[in-house]
Amino acid sequence: MVAATIGEFPTHEVGVTMTTAAVFDNHDGPWTEEEYLALGETPQRVELFDGSLHVTPAPTPRHQRISRKLGNLLEAAAEPAGLELLEAVNVRLRPGRVPIPDLVVTEPVDLDELMIDAAAVRLVCEIISPSNAATDKVLKMHYYAAAGIEWYLLVDQETRMMHLYQRQGAHYVERSVTKPGEVLELTEPVRATIRPEDLVP
Structure with a gap:
């Protein structure tokens, strides 16, 4: 590297x-x-x-394991709500600003388009790696909030904690911190029960 x-x-x-x-x-x-x-x-x-x-660089096997397991949980919750779970897609926040989040829950979208518009994204999830922690915790958090994405879920590989944020104006406010042994009960934009130990080995 x-x-x-x-x-x-x-x-x-x-x-x-x-x-x-x-x-x-x-x-x-x-x-x-x-x-x-x-x-x-x-x-x-x-x-x-x-x-x-x-x-x-390409994600580590640990990162991909977390992404797959979390994606499976969110997909099972999204489908009954008429929503989509997508992995590593281009999200257009505004002209010239196109990140690739680890996971997104979106409204129904054209699956053949090159980019998903931020207006369709209901929840964005990033899995924090040591090499991208500042990007996910600061830069992307600011950009996602400014684009109007309501919910932001951060999964920290090192601490095995999950941080759930909700947009308040142009910023995010932390709504919950879930540690190993605890349970995150999502109610918006989908209903899902997520345990850190089920994601992070």
């Missing part, structure tokens, strides 16, 4: 293949949405933040 930044976005731990790096190196100036989408599928997770690209 190498530390790298594309554009003006703060430095984070990333993994960049030579092919992907060559594409970045040959680009001048801020990235547009059109240029970002033209990258197509990449080995890394590439997000667009106000003209700059944020590149992260």
Whole structure:
């Protein structure tokens, strides 16, 4: 892994293949949405933040295990409510700002579109890794709230705790902290019972 930044976005731990790096190196100036989408599928997770690209390595097996188990729980709760559970999709918060959350619960959307509009997202979930903690706890939290997404769920791999936030104006307010041995009882936007020990080995 190498530390790298594309554009003006703060430095984070990333993994960049030579092919992907060559594409970045040959680009001048801020990235547009059109240029970002033209990258197509990449080995890394590439997000667009106000003209700059944020590149992260493939998730660890632990991260993916948490994502799958939490996704299964949320999907089972979303379907009866007429909602969708989607994993690692482009969410357009505003022009030029396109993160890829770990999980989202959305209203019914066109599954063939390249991006999901933030207005359709009811809950966004990020699984915190040591390399992206600041991004998920500060930057993305601010961006998701500013885009009007009502609920934000953070799962911390190291502490095995879950933090649930609800939007209040342009910011999030923490509604609950669930530790191992405790239970998170979601009532909005879906009804689900989630235990940290069921997610984090």
